[in-house]
Amino acid sequence: MSDQDACSAGWCAGEEWCPVTCTADLLGRKWHPVVVHRLLVHDSLRFSELREEIGGVTGKVISDTLDDMEEKDLVERSVVDEKPVQVEYALSERGESLAPIIEAMDEWGRDHLVSVDAVETPSA
């Protein structure tokens, strides 16, 4: 962990801090969950692979995301080759422990979000 207390994102129900808010604060950005998901599936990916895997996002944003996640100890960065530079990203233990959340999100998405062609396909 970096330098601050557990979380300053908010509190609730009279408690000093709120686990839900704090967790949301941790991976509440647009691309964090997908990164975790891709890394859950592939174990480890290089920067460019990650960028390819995830559509509609520029390198800068991936970089930002990865940066933030590394700082929060969710992913680990390792330089595989120096020439040319090759880097691999993998989930840390902490990052892997997010699996239940991400999987729940994945499942919910498949279950409750229409995929543009799944909603109107009743065989009846």
Place this chain on the structure above:
Amino acid sequence: MSDQDACSAGWCAGEEWCPVTCTADLLGRKWHPVVVHRLLVHDSLRFSELREEIGGVTGKVISDTLDDMEEKDLVERSVVDEKPVQVEYALSERGESLAPIIEAMDEWGRDHLVSVDAVETPSA
């Protein structure tokens, strides 16, 4: 649902859309998860109760949040009394179906986020 396709938040792994990204897009804002959580615990709450339950947030933000969630069919608003106005918010079915995600977040938070005094208390 309102007017658009399922989700335009992003895609991944060659798929047309990404369940994880889309779900994140749905409740990826700062206060959405907590609202769901509080409503999961209390079944239904009035506006002011919700504001009291959740700390560090102004009415405007709660209102915005609730507004967005209602539009996404995650919560249901019902006027209980007209004079003075009293309103109750409860989760819709869709909203309740988010329970696994929120609970996973709650659990993860309690498990992996220090509560300023819990980190150094190993009984062993």
Place this chain on the structure above:
DNA sequence: CTGTATCCACAACGATACTG
């Protein structure tokens, strides 16, 4: 290949004041 530096746009958040 793996990033960083800029710059811009927009949405979310937050404070305050005001209304039905």
Place this chain on the structure above:
DNA sequence: CAGTATCGTTGTGGATACAG
């Protein structure tokens, strides 16, 4: 009580160009 209007600040994301 339950909001909305307004305004300002900040953060996040996105495009492009450049660098080690």
